Amino acid sequence: RKEVEQDPGPFNVPEGATVAFNxxxxxxxxxxxxxxxxxxxxxxxxxxxxxxxxxxxxxxTAQLNRASQYISLLIRDSKLSDSATxxxxxxxxxxxxxxxxxxxxVIP
Amino acid sequence: xxxxSQHPSWVICKSGTSVKIECRSLDFQATTMxxxxxxxxxxxxxxxxxxxxSKATYEQGVEKDKFLINHASLTLSTLTVTSAHPEDSSFYxxxxxxxxxxxxxxxxxxxxxxx
Numbered sequence: 732r733k734e735v736e737q738d739p740g741p742f743n744v745p746e747g748a749t750v751a752f753n754x755x756x757x758x759x760x761x762x763x764x765x766x767x768x769x770x771x772x773x774x775x776x777x778x779x780x781x782x783x784x785x786x787x788x789x790x791x792t793a794q795l796n797r798a799s800q801y802i803s804l805l806i807r808d809s810k811l812s813d814s815a816t817x818x819x820x821x822x823x824x825x826x827x828x829x830x831x832x833x834x835x836x837v838i839p
Numbered sequence: 840x841x842x843x844s845q846h847p848s849w850v851i852c853k854s855g856t857s858v859k860i861e862c863r864s865l866d867f868q869a870t871t872m873x874x875x876x877x878x879x880x881x882x883x884x885x886x887x888x889x890x891x892x893s894k895a896t897y898e899q900g901v902e903k904d905k906f907l908i909n910h911a912s913l914t915l916s917t918l919t920v921t922s923a924h925p926e927d928s929s930f931y932x933x934x935x936x937x938x939x940x941x942x943x944x945x946x947x948x949x950x951x952x953x954x
Contacts, residue, residue, distance in 0.1 A: 762941065763941045763942075765943075767945075772930070772950075773947070773948070774932050774945040774946060774947050774948045775932075775945050776945065777942065777943075777944065780942065818882075818883070820943070826888075827873070827885075827936075827943055829882065829883050829885075830882075831882035832882055
């Protein structure tokens with residue numbers, strides 16, 4: 732079983748829509764969690780860390796569910812510029828694991 | 840803060856030559872640096888993890904004699920692709936974990952093309 736699993740998508744949504752991604756992890760001892768955004772032919776950039784209490788940054792909300800071992804990313808009011816691949820990452824304390832990424836395309 | 844640079848940003852070389860890629864943390868000390876490779880439309884693949892002053896830990900299937908990693912200081916790690924071949928053509932990305940944090944920050948990547 733992979734350490735981190737994501738639905739690769741693609742997710743094609745209209746502008747203004749709300750879209751959510753989930754990412755499951757297998758190691759229950761995982762300590763910290765992140766969402767990264769990667770544009771085509773560019774490096775991943777940290778979007779936000781994910782805390783137990785959940786956190787919000789503008790249109791983006793990240794949540795952690797330890798009981799079910801998944802993290803989620805919610806994007807409200809999607810913009811064309813949100814089109815990218817979204818990677819989740821999990822730090823077990825010993826190692827970082829990245830998901831394979833979920834592709835999002837926001838359509839005009 | 841947390842800026843990571845990579846040099847060169849792209850390189851084209853002939854088969855058989857060696858290519859050195861530098862990864863620097865510009866405004867923080869990085870106890871651990873990571874090297875990834877990404878082929879087009881594929882996910883990041885971790886190649887190796889390096890801690891300052893010690894030997895790198897390579898992932899299964901990554902040849903340590905072909906991909907030489909040196910992490911000589913808290914702000915610099917280098918990856919040397921020795922005797923590069925066309926199949927080594929890829930996007931190589933480093934990341935650095937800031938001391939006292941558990942967050943990785945990525946460099947802008949190096950696009951390697953081996954002819």
